[in-house]
Amino acid sequence: MAEPIISADNLDLFYGDFQALYGIHLDFQPNQISALIGPSGCGKSTFLRCLNRMNDMIDGVTITGTVQFHGENIYSPQTNLVELRKSIGMVFQQPNPFPFSVYDNITYGLRIAGIRDKQKLDEIVERSLKQAAVWDEVKDNLYDNALSFSGGQQQRICIARVLAVSPSVILMDEPTSALDPISSAKIENTLLELKKDYTIIIVTHNLQQASRISDKTAFFMEGRVVEYDDTTKMFVNPDEKQTEDYVSGRFG
Numbered sequence: 001m002a003e004p005i006i007s008a009d010n011l012d013l014f015y016g017d018f019q020a021l022y023g024i025h026l027d028f029q030p031n032q033i034s035a036l037i038g039p040s041g042c043g044k045s046t047f048l049r050c051l052n053r054m055n056d057m058i059d060g061v062t063i064t065g066t067v068q069f070h071g072e073n074i075y076s077p078q079t080n081l082v083e084l085r086k087s088i089g090m091v092f093q094q095p096n097p098f099p100f101s102v103y104d105n106i107t108y109g110l111r112i113a114g115i116r117d118k119q120k121l122d123e124i125v126e127r128s129l130k131q132a133a134v135w136d137e138v139k140d141n142l143y144d145n146a147l148s149f150s151g152g153q154q155q156r157i158c159i160a161r162v163l164a165v166s167p168s169v170i171l172m173d174e175p176t177s178a179l180d181p182i183s184s185a186k187i188e189n190t191l192l193e194l195k196k197d198y199t200i201i202i203v204t205h206n207l208q209q210a211s212r213i214s215d216k217t218a219f220f221m222e223g224r225v226v227e228y229d230d231t232t233k234m235f236v237n238p239d240e241k242q243t244e245d246y247v248s249g250r251f252g
């Protein structure tokens, strides 16, 4: 098996006195889609945010343990957070394009990085929007406000915005739960294409979605990982009774 691209070890997280994660150990392989599932409040989003230090922005959070990205602990004081979040990008539940043009959304991170060459920016805009499977729908309106597009198109524009800065890992927190089934299906197909080049870790409440698109599934409960295995095994023949009860809809 390949070396994990990102791996959490013995990760505990506290919001003030409340412990939300207990001793999480999870390895993620490159070019796979891994789904994080479990009942509401079990810590999926909290864990996902640990993987690019988004919890740093929340007051009163304490984290112990390690998250290694390409073998380096991202919680080391030497970590450059801007670089980290370029390498490990994030897409949220609600599409959140900036309130300006599609073109400026996609080039935002590149301009911050000092890229000014118009031809290069144009190329990256086209490539990213194509990878996010939204190019055909927006190519004639690149200078329209991104908020004037549908929710599903906005979410794919947000995916393109992450892709533009060449990440290697994409974290997704319920990226389709605010979308209609057709838009969701388009995003699922996009993710299956993207995994050839990227590693994707996705929180989802939609068990059918997890079983359709993910290679691995981690089942969380009350801040702990109950089971983590190949998705097919998790849904057909899990080791743990709690997993079986959850994936068969007996609770949650």
Ligand SMILES: Nc1ncnc2c1ncn2[C@@H]1O[C@H](COP(=O)(O)OP(=O)(O)OP(=O)(O)O)[C@@H](O)[C@H]1O
Residues within 6 Å of the ligand: 015, 018, 020, 038, 039, 040, 041, 042, 043, 044, 045, 046, 047, 058
């Ligand atoms: N900023 C915060 N401050 C305090 N407690 C928090 C904060 N964010 C989350 N929690 C708590 O941590 C626990 C895990 O929450 P988290 O949002 O990670 O769960 P989740 O599995 O993603 O839930 P959901 O599926 O409902 O989004 C919950 O008990 C939640 O109330």
